[in-house]
Amino acid sequence: MIRKTRVEDIEGIYTLYRRVARIPGGLARYEDEITKDYIEGVIKSSMERGLSLVVDIEGRIAGELHAYRPGLRVFDHVLSDLTICIDPDLQGRGLGRELFEEYLKRVEVEMEEISRVELIARESNRGAIEFYRSLGFVVEGSFAGRIRGVDGELEADIPMAHTIKDL
Numbered sequence: 001m002i003r004k005t006r007v008e009d010i011e012g013i014y015t016l017y018r019r020v021a022r023i024p025g026g027l028a029r030y031e032d033e034i035t036k037d038y039i040e041g042v043i044k045s046s047m048e049r050g051l052s053l054v055v056d057i058e059g060r061i062a063g064e065l066h067a068y069r070p071g072l073r074v075f076d077h078v079l080s081d082l083t084i085c086i087d088p089d090l091q092g093r094g095l096g097r098e099l100f101e102e103y104l105k106r107v108e109v110e111m112e113e114i115s116r117v118e119l120i121a122r123e124s125n126r127g128a129i130e131f132y133r134s135l136g137f138v139v140e141g142s143f144a145g146r147i148r149g150v151d152g153e154l155e156a157d158i159p160m161a162h163t164i165k166d167l
Contacts, residue, residue: 005052012061
């Protein structure tokens with residue numbers, strides 16, 4: 001079941017993120033960088049200034065997606081710092097697509113002031129870039145040498161955006 005994130009989900013989200021971060025390239029953060037403070041911070045920011053959804057399978061958090069407004073009025077129409085995290089055992093089964101489609105639908109219906117959702121993907125993560133394109137995201141450039149890849153070499157971060165509506 002996909003639903004809005006609740007404060008009591010933080011422990012399950014923390015466990016999920018640590019698990020996914022163990023996989024090279026699974027998240028932009030390493031496992032030791034996934035702290036409870038980090039999870040509490042992004043969930044709090046998402047609840048206050050954006051949206052966070054979880055995939056709840058019989059009480060276990062199997063996926064989470066969040067983004068939030070950067071906090072400056074000039075960006076009030078933007079959701080940014082987007083992260084999607086799906087249980088490694090459930091990846092490739094359409095769960096991420098279902099979660100993302102529900103997320104974009106809720107943003108459009110429930111957040112009338114939002115016209116743009118942004119994310120950044122590693123240049124080497126071609127599968128993710130194509131996945132995001134299939135959801136309507138558009139590549140908007142390249143930040144050359146911005147992120148260290150799984151192999152330790154610097155690579156580009158690819159900014160992408162999905163336009164919900166023109167305001």
